[in-house]
Amino acid sequence: MIRFVYEGLPRYWGWVVGRLKAAARAAGLLSWLERRRNRPAFFYLRALFAYYDIEDMAYLDVPFWVFKAAYRVDAFLADREGKATVFEYGAGASSLWLAKRAARVISVDHDEAWAAVVRRLAVGMPHLSLTVLPPGERQTDGPYRSGDPLMRGRSFEGYVRSIENAGGPFDLIAIDGRARADCLRTALPYLKDDGLIVLDNAYRPRYRKAIRDSGLRLLRFRGAVPGLPFPEETMLLSRDAAAHWLVDR
Secondary structure, three states: OHHHHHHHHHHHHHHHHHHHHHHHHHOOHHHHHHOOOOOHHHHHHHHHHHOOOHHHHHHHOOOOOOHHHHHHHHHHHHOOOOOOEEEEEOOOHHHHHHHOOOOEEEEEEOOHHHHHHHHHHOOOOOOEEEEEOOOOOEOOOOOOEOOOHHHOOEEOHHHHHHHHHOOOOEEEEEEOOOOHHHHHHHHHHHEEEEEEEEEEOOOOHHHHHHHHHHOOEEEEEEEOOOOOOOOEEEEEEEOHHHHHHHOOO
C-alpha cells in the first residue's frame, strides 16, 4: 500500500489534476487562490494544480521540493547575496528557481526532450547552463545505475561524474535526478566547507547507505510539496561549517 501511494498515486493524481485545472481556471478559483498566496494554506492549494506543469511551477516560482526545505534553501542563498554557485543533478522547475537566486547554476539531465522544455523557459537566464548526458549501454551490474525500472541496467556514469569537471567547489549541490546515491558519493569533494546538499525524495531505502556513509549532518523535511496531495521528504546535508543551517527553526 505504501509503495502504491508514493509510486503509483502520483501518476493517477496527474491525470486528475489535468482535468480539474481548466475548470478551476474558468471558475476563477486559481486567480482567487493566487491573490491569497501570502497565506501558506491558500498557496499550497494553488500549487496543487501545478503538478506535471513546469510552466505553472515557474510562474509560481517554486521548486519541486518540500516547501519547508525550499524556504531554508532560499534563506541560505539569500545569505550569499546572489553570489552562490550551484550544481544540479536533474533539471526542472528547480533549475529556474535556483537561477533567480544564484550567480551560476550548472544543471545536468539525461533527457534531451525534457531539457529542451527547461531551456525554453530559461531564456534570459545566461548564468544557467544545462547539459544533457543520456545513459550509456546496458550493463548487468556495477555502480551508476538508476533505481527507475524504465532505466534498469543503464549506466549513468557520465551523468554522475559530470561534476568532476564543472568548476567547483559549489555552495549548493541539488540531487534530484538519476542514480542519486552515486551522485551523492561523487559530489562530496565538490561541496564547499560551508555548503549544502539538497537530496530530494530522501525516504527511499536505496539512498540510506550513501547518506550514512557521507558523514554529513542532515536535516529531514517531511511535509507538503507543490503539486502533490500527500507529504514528501527533502533532506539537507552539510559539513560542520554549515551546521547552523541544519538547526530546526
